Amino acid sequence: MAGNSQRRGAIRKGSKNTAGSGGRVRRGLEGKGPTPRAEERPNHKAYKMARAADKREQAKPKKRRVNDAEWVAGRNSVVELLRATVPVAGLYVAEGTDRDERMREIFSLASEQHVSLMEIGRIEMDRLTGGAVHQGIAAKINAYEYADPDDLVDLATEAGEVPLIVVLDGITDPRNLGAIVRSASGFGAHGVVIPERRSAQMTASAWKTSAGAAVRVPVAKATNLTRQLKSFQEAGCMVIGLAADGDVELPACELLDGPLVVVIGSEGKGLSRLVAETCDQIVSIPMSSSLESLNAGVAAGVALYGIAQARR
Numbered sequence: 001m002a003g004n005s006q007r008r009g010a011i012r013k014g015s016k017n018t019a020g021s022g023g024r025v026r027r028g029l030e031g032k033g034p035t036p037r038a039e040e041r042p043n044h045k046a047y048k049m050a051r052a053a054d055k056r057e058q059a060k061p062k063k064r065r066v067n068d069a070e071w072v073a074g075r076n077s078v079v080e081l082l083r084a085t086v087p088v089a090g091l092y093v094a095e096g097t098d099r100d101e102r103m104r105e106i107f108s109l110a111s112e113q114h115v116s117l118m119e120i121g122r123i124e125m126d127r128l129t130g131g132a133v134h135q136g137i138a139a140k141i142n143a144y145e146y147a148d149p150d151d152l153v154d155l156a157t158e159a160g161e162v163p164l165i166v167v168l169d170g171i172t173d174p175r176n177l178g179a180i181v182r183s184a185s186g187f188g189a190h191g192v193v194i195p196e197r198r199s200a201q202m203t204a205s206a207w208k209t210s211a212g213a214a215v216r217v218p219v220a221k222a223t224n225l226t227r228q229l230k231s232f233q234e235a236g237c238m239v240i241g242l243a244a245d246g247d248v249e250l251p252a253c254e255l256l257d258g259p260l261v262v263v264i265g266s267e268g269k270g271l272s273r274l275v276a277e278t279c280d281q282i283v284s285i286p287m288s289s290s291l292e293s294l295n296a297g298v299a300a301g302v303a304l305y306g307i308a309q310a311r312r
Helices: 045-059 075-083 101-112 122-128 151-158 174-186 204-210 225-234 273-278 296-311
Strands: 070-073 090-094 117-120 137-141 164-169 191-195 219-222 238-242 260-265 281-284
Touching: 070 075, 075 101, 075 137, 075 204, 090 122, 117 122, 137 204, 151 164, 151 191, 164 174, 164 225, 164 296, 174 191, 174 204, 174 296, 191 225, 219 225, 225 238, 225 260, 225 273, 238 273, 238 296, 260 296
Parallel strands: 090 117, 164 191, 164 260, 191 219, 238 260, 238 281
Antiparallel strands: 070 137, 090 137
């Protein structure tokens, strides 16, 4: 009947949908995939909390990387750097800073060493120095460029000299590091090796203590100290470690005039177990008193002097 085609539920000609639940829109029955996590749904509380946390993290000041420049602030500190001929990348002076005697000496030394000077605002100076008491002056020191420890033996060979390398095991005071670098320079060592971790680094403090010797003696970093010592042994070097309970006293050691690596431990703990086991010989410095141990910097100076005497 003509009227029946208009009633509710009737099937129309040409329609691809079938009558019944879901028949009209088949796509409505198709799956929509897994439900997004709460953090991924814009209207969910967890999503908003995660976004807020990201914004707080981005707003935090970035930590200074190892390779970033170091800032030394204050008139006394800066003048000591320049007196020790530490390589300074640039000097920054705050606007309106008084030119007293120390400032005049800083300017004079900077001129002699061809160090650039830049005048900046006090707010910018505060930012660069991290809020330190800068007294209107700060020095920028570029990160120290460490040598490759495997190149130190080649350096001695190219110079036609018997290799002498100093290795530091657990020295955490940068002043001790600087003093050892200074002694290494004075007694003809071809380099100083420090561990990559848990060790003093070539900071401004180490530079100052070395009195500029770090310019002449390369300092290298070793990822694994024990493995590096074995590498030196494979290159033909003998390895001796300094310790109060050594097998032989320094003057009696027969290894001093050949290719040599001297390992110096920390003042408190001495040589670590694996490093001591890797050494070819443990050597002690003879002393007339009952003093337990020498400062690491002093011990290195005494040992290097003894080696220099044995090689003459």
